[in-house]
Amino acid sequence: MGGISIWQLLIIALIVVLLFGTKKLRSLGGDLGGAVKGFKNAMSSEEEKKALEENATDKPAADTAKVTETAKVAETAEKKAESKGKEQA
Known part of the structure; x- marks a missing residue:
């Protein structure tokens, strides 16, 4: 009913080609x-x-985590060394 058929589209395309040129x-x-x-x-x-940018912002966070972990390991090692020093004394 209200749809455009293929023939109507072809006629419109032909008119456009004639008006504007290829x-x-x-x-x-x-x-x-x-x-x-x-x-x-x-x-x-x-x-x-x-x-x-996301990788750049994520990378420092990862580096901070590594630094924190390294600090914890160093702190634990210091405590062990102190406790050994107290035991030996």
Whole structure:
């Protein structure tokens, strides 16, 4: 009833080609494709940038955890050394 048939779409396409010409439609399609490609590249580079920033912020936290763990090990070793020194004295 209210739908557009394939014949109506073909007639509209033919009118558009006659009005604008194939060269203009090709350049329009190329421009549109270039814009989409540029947008995708920008989005992917933005995602990569965010991922690098997240890795950079996560890395110091991991380093801090290592430093804390090393400090705990050193503290435990010092306590053991002190207790051995007290036992020997």
